[in-house]
Amino acid sequence: MPIRELDELDREILHRLQAEARGTSSTDVAASLDVSASTVRNRIQRLEADGVLRGYHADVDYESAGYQLFTLIVCTAPIPEREALAAAAADVPGVVEVQEVMKGESNVLVRAVGEDGDDLTRIGEDLDELGLHVSDEDLIRATHRSPYAGFDVDDDE
Structure with missing residues (x-):
């Protein structure tokens, strides 16, 4: 059972971070949803604290790095x-x-x-x-x- 229900803003933040965490800023998400960047940052912190958002991982191309x-x-x-x-x-x-x-x-x-x-x-x-x-x-x-x-x-x- 989830800790809390995700609302539209939570879901949009998660979707954008999954698509590209490194290139997604709270300002970009905020502008598209007509909320403040601090609101988005607070939501991200809450998603992390609740264990919904567990980390940000590098997508490594091992072959390009020399590991076949x-x-x-x-x-x-x-x-x-x-x-x-x-x-x-x-x-x-x-x-x-x-x-x-x-x-x-x-x-x-x-x-x-x-x-x-x-x-x-x-x-x-x-x-x-x-x-x-x-x-x-x-x-x-x-x-x-x-x-x-x-x-x-x-x-x-």
């Missing part, structure tokens, strides 16, 4: 241990993201970056030592993201 091996590692964790194992997996050197999936098999998705095959092998072994069963590994060619359309105020009209 961006990999999705599909793992299975015992359900009672899934959360703890996923959190521990995030601390493995080379792991850049971990997602918990609500199902019995293949319930932890790990995105990792390796310099070479030996590095990926080490990451897989580290995950195995934690208690995760690695069931599949796939090289990621590209990732495409878009903001959640449900936050776009303009689409509601």
Whole structure:
């Protein structure tokens, strides 16, 4: 259950930040919605305090940065241990993201970056030592993201 209901201003702020957090200013959002920039900044602070807005993340093109091996590692964790194992997996050197999936098999998705095959092998072994069963590994060619359309105020009209 949400801490509070999001209103139109909250949703517009979230949509714009998802589209491009770095290039979105409170002044821009404020001007488009006819509110003050300080109102937008206060809303952002409240969204952060409520845990709705959890951070701002860099979108790194690992290939351009010289790391050819961006990999999705599909793992299975015992359900009672899934959360703890996923959190521990995030601390493995080379792991850049971990997602918990609500199902019995293949319930932890790990995105990792390796310099070479030996590095990926080490990451897989580290995950195995934690208690995760690695069931599949796939090289990621590209990732495409878009903001959640449900936050776009303009689409509601």
